[in-house]
Amino acid sequence: MYAQQTASTSPTGKQQAAHRVWKRIMKSKSLYLLGLPGILFFIVFKYLPMWGIIIAFQDYSPFQGLLQSPWVGFKHFERLFAHPDFFMLLRNTMAINVLNLVFFFPLPILLSMLLNEVSHQFFKRVVQSIIYLPHFLSWVIIAGICFLMLSKGEGIVNKLLEAVGIGKIDFLTNPDLFWGLLTVQSIWKEAGWGTVIFLAAIAGIDPQLYEAAKMDGASRLRQAWHVTLPAIRSVIIILLILRIGHIMDVGFEQVFLMMNGAVSEVAEVFDTYVYRLGIRQGQFSFTTAVGLFKSVIGLILVILSNRLAKRFGEEGVY
Numbered sequence: 001m002y003a004q005q006t007a008s009t010s011p012t013g014k015q016q017a018a019h020r021v022w023k024r025i026m027k028s029k030s031l032y033l034l035g036l037p038g039i040l041f042f043i044v045f046k047y048l049p050m051w052g053i054i055i056a057f058q059d060y061s062p063f064q065g066l067l068q069s070p071w072v073g074f075k076h077f078e079r080l081f082a083h084p085d086f087f088m089l090l091r092n093t094m095a096i097n098v099l100n101l102v103f104f105f106p107l108p109i110l111l112s113m114l115l116n117e118v119s120h121q122f123f124k125r126v127v128q129s130i131i132y133l134p135h136f137l138s139w140v141i142i143a144g145i146c147f148l149m150l151s152k153g154e155g156i157v158n159k160l161l162e163a164v165g166i167g168k169i170d171f172l173t174n175p176d177l178f179w180g181l182l183t184v185q186s187i188w189k190e191a192g193w194g195t196v197i198f199l200a201a202i203a204g205i206d207p208q209l210y211e212a213a214k215m216d217g218a219s220r221l222r223q224a225w226h227v228t229l230p231a232i233r234s235v236i237i238i239l240l241i242l243r244i245g246h247i248m249d250v251g252f253e254q255v256f257l258m259m260n261g262a263v264s265e266v267a268e269v270f271d272t273y274v275y276r277l278g279i280r281q282g283q284f285s286f287t288t289a290v291g292l293f294k295s296v297i298g299l300i301l302v303i304l305s306n307r308l309a310k311r312f313g314e315e316g317v318y
Contacts (some may be wrong), residue, residue, distance in 0.1 A: 038082035050259075053263075054066060055285050056291075072285075076286045080290055080293060085268070085273070088268065089269060089270050092267065093250055093270050094251055096255075097246075097249075100183055101243060101244070104186050104187050104191065107187060107279070108195045108198055109232075112195040112199045112202060116199065132192050134188055135192065139189075139254045140253075143257035146172070146185065150181075152170055152173075155171070157171070171260060172260065173260060175266045178258070178267055181258065182255065182258065183184045186254070202231070209224055209227050237314045238316070248295075252272060255267055255272055256271075
């Protein structure tokens with residue numbers, strides 16, 4: 001009888017685990033409160049909207065709502081893969097992102113390593129401010145600057161080319177130059193801002209490693225190659241994995257502002273396609289299927305690249 005009463009009043013394993021978790025939370029409550037705005041952001045703007053994914057499997061009607069719209073299964077996905085524009089959209093999206101991955105991603109690493117070598121603090125801060133500034137300009141301003149500088153009629157670049165005898169170039173209406181133009185824009189706008197994380201990682205390197213390298217006779221270049229790069233390698237790998245996960249996201253605003261009829265064959269990407277059919281034509285279910293396809297591909301790429309990183313001995317994202 002006593003044993004039964006003791007068993008009924010003693011806490012169960014689940015209760016003990018819950019108590020330990022709650023005790024750990026209260027012990028670090030300041031840190032959890034600090035992270036609360038970020039947690040709420042992801043819950044409200046990332047997880048709750050995932051309920052709308054079911055639109056991709058319906059013939060959604062705003063009048064019938066999510067629960068009453070007819071279920072059609074994979075009809076919209078079949079339409080997407082059978083559409084004659086699908087491979088064009090995939091080609092353009094992948095090409096722009098691969099160019100950014102190859103030419104844009106390494107530049108913040110190189111810039112941060114170069115800035116780390118600058119000993120004059122005032123000059124270093126001035127350079128940082130100059131290369132950070134374009135990040136705070138909107139794509140509308142960036143596109144306006146490009147139109148003013150690169151237009152064939154009144155653009156200053158074409159006027160200079162004409163003055164030196166090269167002749168004018170159709171920068172804005174030449175399909176062969178469009179992908180490169182977007183890549184150069186991204187580099188100019190975001191390369192400086194991308195150095196923030198790498199500079200923070202470099203600042204955390206133990207100075208004794210550089211002292212040991214100097215004692216071994218290593219030059220500044222050797223120190224950068226054998227000390228700095230290995231020390232920030234984990235940060236590079238993590239950012240590369242996250243970048244690969246966004247390989248299907250070009251960025252709607254930049255492409256939309258730079259696109260025109262002459263380059264539409266190489267400029268139309270999934271983001272602009274979703275805007276044109278989803279927002280302007282009201283094909284909500286079909287464009288939700290397009291967005292879900294992009295998200296699934298991004299998730300698969302993150303998982304595969306993370307496993308590949310772990311296979312080579314890196315920490316990865318998770």
